[in-house]
Amino acid sequence: MYICLMYSSELIKGTLKTIVLNLLKEEGRMYGYEITQRVKVLTEDKIQITEGALYPTLHALEKNGELETEKEYIGKRVRKYYRLTDQGLETANDRVSEFSDFVNTMKFLLDLEPRLGNA
Amino acid sequence: MYICLMYSSELIKGTLKTIVLNLLKEEGRMYGYEITQRVKVLTEDKIQITEGALYPTLHALEKNGELETEKEYIGKRVRKYYRLTDQGLETANDRVSEFSDFVNTMKFLLDLEPRLGNA
DNA sequence: TTGAATACATAAGAATCTAATGTATATTTG
């Protein structure tokens, strides 16, 4: 019996943007460190986003116009909150749809279940 | 409405080994070019494995003892058939289980459906 | 007061893929 404590990084690759965009869609706004902790808790430690992976991704999404930021000071410590732009919301929806479609195709390919109708 | 002709390469990354190992598990033996064509047909062109991605992966899996090969000549043209070793079969099963588990976690995380019991 | 947690950031290197290129044989089509 196969028990998985944490997914291979290989498997998670490429889903980081999808996860981040969707979390921001649900939560409204979040800051980086908060995202890493939220994902860790929600996935029972199976997906652990490192800061070295997250921050460059957030910066890239912001540069690309999907996210906008506002800084807040908690005492002397700065916190950078991210929220979706209109374009970011579109991208979030597209990414989740694409992932859902992809999973459907993969399940068919891996013979896990018959293909559902999503042509 | 979101229509997807082909998944972003980002999303597919990391699933190549899983796909290859599982196909070989189902088919017994296949050669490289055959794998690319089979995946293309089975996924209705949504996943297209390039040879530049496939051959290095096959070589790595062979080097790692997951696959073994036999050459066959079709006329003058060589064909390299791959099949799973015992270890490769184990890996294939693990990879598919891991993917299935991962999808379950992702669906919960993306709020697509409640988490199923696979702790 | 010292270690852990919070919170940001970057950077070198690894892994994996894309796109291009190369070689050669076989088949189809005009």
Add this chain to the structure above:
DNA sequence: CAAATATACATTAGATTCTTATGTATTCAA
């Protein structure tokens, strides 16, 4: 029958994305 397409292997430069490590600084708990 010549030319284009398909079959079948392979490698390589470059891009992307991630891991691991490091750096800075504040806040909180022991």
